[in-house]
Amino acid sequence: MTTPLKLGIIGAGRMGITHFSIANALDGVSVASVADPSKLITTMLGKYAKVGTYKDYKGLLKGEELDGVLVCTPPAFNPEILDAVLERRLHVFCEKPFVLNAADGARFASAYDQAGLVNQVGYVNRWNDMFTHTRQLVEDGLIGAPLRFRSEMFSPTIIRDVGDAGWRASHANGGGAVFEMASHAIDLIAYFFGAPDRVGGTSLSKVYSKQVEDIVSTSLFYDSGLAGTMYVNWSDASFRKPTNKFEVFGSEGKLQVDQHGAKIHLKEANEKHGLKEGWNQLYITDVHSSVPFYVRGIEYTAQLADFVASIREGKPVRCTFADAAANLRVIEQLFADDAAIRRAGAAA
């Protein structure tokens, strides 16, 4: 029996608590302690989950012998936390978007790599079996050469005026639909095709928020000729849960996929994959991989199991700091493109 891997959690809000319940239940892992400034949260966790707590991450990093940490704080706090974690030479899983600019992203990517530390970011769609399966089909050439794509994300995150309260209401804290939601839609594009070379026609608009965008639309281009569009709306009450939709049109067919299923239209039948000419329907139950338990979707368990396997066995990391830094470069292009279009509109 190997010694349990000891993890600490920094930030125990919605995602910190999700990851706590998963990590603590994985074989050979124990969550040593959790740090969060909220007294309510640390009192509840101490009382009902019987886990050690700290009111700040410095106390946790000083007071515990750890192998790794899960960083689940609002992203504006992450640079100072990641510097401190690096100083302690700990492996790290960090929630997306990880940091708020590409320069910080690149700095942490190279510092953690040079220190030989596992660095993983929580772009969880990369562990969803529908997305991993269909990505492989595209790579295998099932729909021929990809020509156009469409990446969409919808959620009911901000469906009324909630004023300026909370970190999601300002870009400085990592809020807004670009950092929070579009980052997932960009990551899905990057997961299928790598980072796009440029963006154009970006429009960021408000529905309820005062300081940040609620709707994001843009076009994305590759030097190879591949191009696509992205549409993200976090004020869409017609969706109960965050939902990603991805479509690829290729020379030999088309695929439409979300977290639960895929529709594939083929010009010709494909025997290897058991798919017929015309429309085919795949469900997540047709392709799902095995995880020991289900919390909020197989993908959340699978991504932490991979983090542990990367620490223990050197399993390659599916979404590194460098991958997330590339997404931040696209995010910076979106903000710059939207600002340039607004300036041109005002000058006209």
Ligand SMILES: NC(=O)c1ccc[n+]([C@@H]2O[C@H](COP(=O)([O-])OP(=O)(O)OC[C@H]3O[C@@H](n4cnc5c(N)ncnc54)[C@H](O)[C@@H]3O)[C@@H](O)[C@H]2O)c1
């Ligand atoms: N991958 C996903 O599906 C997904 C979903 C939701 C959120 N997220 C990401 O997870 C991160 C956290 O989001 P959330 O929804 O859990 O937010 P949240 O507001 O629910 O929780 C954040 C927690 O961090 C704590 N905190 C603040 N400053 C801290 C500090 N200096 N040290 C320790 N704790 C501190 C807060 O008290 C709070 O409990 C964000 O980056 C967000 O984008 C990812």
